[in-house]
Amino acid sequence: MDAAWDPALYLRHAGERARPFADLLARVGADAPRAVADLGCGEGALTASLAARWPDARVTGVDSSPEMLAAAAAHAVPGRVDFVRGDVRDWRPAGPVDVLVSNAVLHWVPGHAALLSRWADLLAPGGWLAVQVPGNHTAPTHRLLADLCTSPAWAAQLAAAAPPPDAVLEPAGYLDVLAGAGLAPDVWETTYLHVLRGADPVLGWVRSTVLRPVLALLDDDGAAALTAEYAAALRAAYPARPDGTTVLPFRRVFAVGRAPLSAG
Numbered sequence: 001m002d003a004a005w006d007p008a009l010y011l012r013h014a015g016e017r018a019r020p021f022a023d024l025l026a027r028v029g030a031d032a033p034r035a036v037a038d039l040g041c042g043e044g045a046l047t048a049s050l051a052a053r054w055p056d057a058r059v060t061g062v063d064s065s066p067e068m069l070a071a072a073a074a075h076a077v078p079g080r081v082d083f084v085r086g087d088v089r090d091w092r093p094a095g096p097v098d099v100l101v102s103n104a105v106l107h108w109v110p111g112h113a114a115l116l117s118r119w120a121d122l123l124a125p126g127g128w129l130a131v132q133v134p135g136n137h138t139a140p141t142h143r144l145l146a147d148l149c150t151s152p153a154w155a156a157q158l159a160a161a162a163p164p165p166d167a168v169l170e171p172a173g174y175l176d177v178l179a180g181a182g183l184a185p186d187v188w189e190t191t192y193l194h195v196l197r198g199a200d201p202v203l204g205w206v207r208s209t210v211l212r213p214v215l216a217l218l219d220d221d222g223a224a225a226l227t228a229e230y231a232a233a234l235r236a237a238y239p240a241r242p243d244g245t246t247v248l249p250f251r252r253v254f255a256v257g258r259a260p261l262s263a264g
Contacts, residue, residue: 016194020252021046021103024132025053027186027256033057033098035124039088040105044072044081050101051081057098062086089115096124102131107167113177116255120181123259129178133168135189135251140237141206148230149214157222161214174255183257194248201246202234203227 033054038047041061051059061083063069072083088105100119106112120129136142142163148154149162169177171187178185196202203211211230215223240246 016192016250017104018046019192020132020190020254021049023190024103024130024254024256025050025101027254028099028101028128028130029258030054030099030128033127035093035095035097036060036099037062037091037093037097037101039091039100039102039119041072041083042068044068044075044083046103047072047083048075048077048081050099051077054099058082060084060093062088062091064088093122097122097127098124099128099130104132104134106131107133107137110167113169113173116174116177117181120178120183120257120259123183125259126261127259128256129183129259130254130256131174132252132254135168135253136249137163137167138165139249139251141202141234141248142210144233144237145206145210145214145230148226148233154226157217158214158226161217163210168253171253171255174253178255178257181257183259186256186258187254189251189253191249191251194250196246196248197244200231200235202238202248203231205248206234 034057036050036054036057036059038050038059038061041047041063042065044061047059047061051057058079059081061072061081063072063083064085064087066085069083069085075081076083088102089109100122106115109115116129116131123129142165146162146165149158171189175185175187178187194205196205198204211227215227218226238246238248
């Protein structure tokens with residue numbers, strides 16, 4: 001198996017995944033930016049929404065996944081919305097950026113506090129940096145998977161893939177990073193209560209995200225065995241309600257910073 005991203009699987013919860021992006025951008029006050037970047041753009045639909053909000057901007061989406069970029073091509077508009085393959089840790093723009101967005105990406109990047117400081121240096125005077133990260137790494141979805149990965153039955157293959165509990169900072173940590181980079185910070189958190197339906201709906205949610213790199217280390221039989229064990233644990237942690245729905249609390253952390261209008 002491989003760790004390729006599956007755009008169709010990821011988009012099964014497109015509405016729920018889009019809401020934090022909208023909530024993040026609602027706190028970005030840019031009026032008429034010229035250069036906008038979406039780092040970790042995925043399949044591109046949300047990137048295209050940036051061009052709709054700022055019709056005079058040149059929008060660049062960056063992602064490392066060829067599968068996601070293939071899907072994003074449907075949203076490309078030559079000269080207006082472009083998608084390029086690259087690692088967000090290495091990306092460098094041709095010039096200053098007016099709005100730099102990164103949505104649900106940085107939890108995959110160890111030590112990303114330093115990266116945020118570098119991104120702040122890419123902003124034009126008065127430019128905006130806006131990031132959102134999942135803040136649920138100690139939730140049962142992640143804790144149960146980490147317990148499985150480090151259990152005697154699976155540790156030899158999976159211990160290194162166990163999701164860490166400290167993949168992201170607490171909100172105060174992001175406030176300190178943005179302020180330390182010279183930005184005016186606006187940081188908050190929100191816990192969404194996603195109402196899911198169907199059989200093993202929480203498993204369906206995580207299959208395209210935190211479970212993906214774990215399954216990539218197993219053959220088909222191993223993946224099926226681990227998935228069955230994990231699904232049973234998730235059903236106990238997130239029991240179905242009397243109406244058949246399952247509620248998934250999902251905490252997210254948001255950080256927006258604005259650069260000074262001038263060096264002085």
